[in-house]
Amino acid sequence: MGYYIGIDGGGTKTICLLGNCNNEVIDSFKSGPTNYHSIGVKQTEEVFSSMFTYFYNKHNIDKDNIIAICLGGAGVDCEEDENLLRNIFKALGYKNKLLIFNDSITTLVGANGDMKGAILISGTGSISYGIDIHGNAVRVGGWGHIIDDDGSGFAIGRDALKKIMESYDGRSEETILWEKVSKTLEISNYEELIPFIYNSKKQYIADLAPLVLESYYSDKISRDIVDKAVEDLFKIVKTLSFKIKIQNFQLSFGGSILLKSSLMNNLLKKKINDEFPRIIIHTPYDDSAHGALNLALKSNGY
Template identity: 35%
Template structure:
């Protein structure tokens, strides 16, 4: 039938695009995360099947009409985790139609337009990931919120809450950040933080959603909030520097960045660029060309033997690309 599904199975949500081989977008849909560590196998299977069913059924297609599902998934960086996810695909009878990648692989491809370069992500979590001209992969970070995720939305939110409890103790100066957090989360008092963070259904995404509060306070001149955001940028810079040292260098280098924090929080982005340029003047930093789901589509087109120049997946109009 000439249809391709691209899926960005991130840590907090999943986005799917269905396109034809001319690059025209037929459908877009969202569902829950496909991370087996945070969701569990049964929930991941449910989310995946729901996404595929909606994309197909609402457009009167069947799985037989699909040439390929190009899927990038969080939490399958280790071989044993990848095998677990492959078992899910086999169980739902689509394994032979799936090109399986990690979420950060499709993010890099979307960011650069091809499978080469450096990509730094700061969303709910964080990671620096690179592929050199020989296809060798490099990474720093990506260890999850308990062991890492430095400079992420979760990290910013957690540090904001940690600052709040220091204010309660008298170890930190009280600023507008405390009042704005209480207001945002509909608390009566600052000590409600205990019940909030220990709620059985609390997620790392919930903590990450405190980031806009920190951004608002920083934009209003709150020094504590500005410091939290700048420290996040410096953490991301350290991840990036580690990758730069690991990867072979040849002339100029561009780092593409993505994720809600680096794309939307200007203080983090600007301070991050400043930190990188201070040590590596030849390095350029810019935001991603395309979102990760388009990276999945690019890899899918490559697997199908269709050249990718530039498709306007957002408006469903073909801009380039032809069958080889």
């Protein structure tokens, strides 16, 4: 019997599903991140090597028994990224079919059940993909936190820190965010924020987003930040709808900001529904790992 593997290779964790041609999930392997941009090539290779070892030791499945692997990887944005990952699997001795996508594509497939519709992700970062009238994947956003990631947890956290320092200077009105952020970070004066801002990974700044969301109804600055994030995400969806040239499509939300915050979810849904009533917004059917496994199976006609 031949086997298939679907991989959700994220920036914080990696989930690998082992399946068969009957679309049955046999087992899963979980490990740390596999975004080589952040952890390096060697550590990325070690995770995939451990995956092969795990499935061999537990199920006696050799690499030659694996017909196809689909990897949805964080940080896969260009041909150079794809080639580097292909070389990793080649170095590990895997010679069969290998599909490599940005993890937003596998998230889209998992969320919508197939390569159709669209996905809008707002977590630490933000990105959207949709399938156009010709069946091609179309991307909007997701170009990194320095120039993009609009409407994301990072953007919300960054804007909160910006407004806190503007308030400290007297350039902006007072906000309860300073009290909440200082307590969370265990700091006592405003200037201690600066080393945190410039020495932190983007995840730590994104982790401040819930403080802003919970202050939406009690703090004007927080409300302005959240409303801007909603507007930015709406603009992404609006742009995507024009690019895919489809008016009535399924749109699934993804990422912690949209899936865990009912406030963000409801505000954005209302804005989209008011202008694009033919877009059908739904919760994801499944996750990125299952989407990757789906694509691995379909690559061999299942």
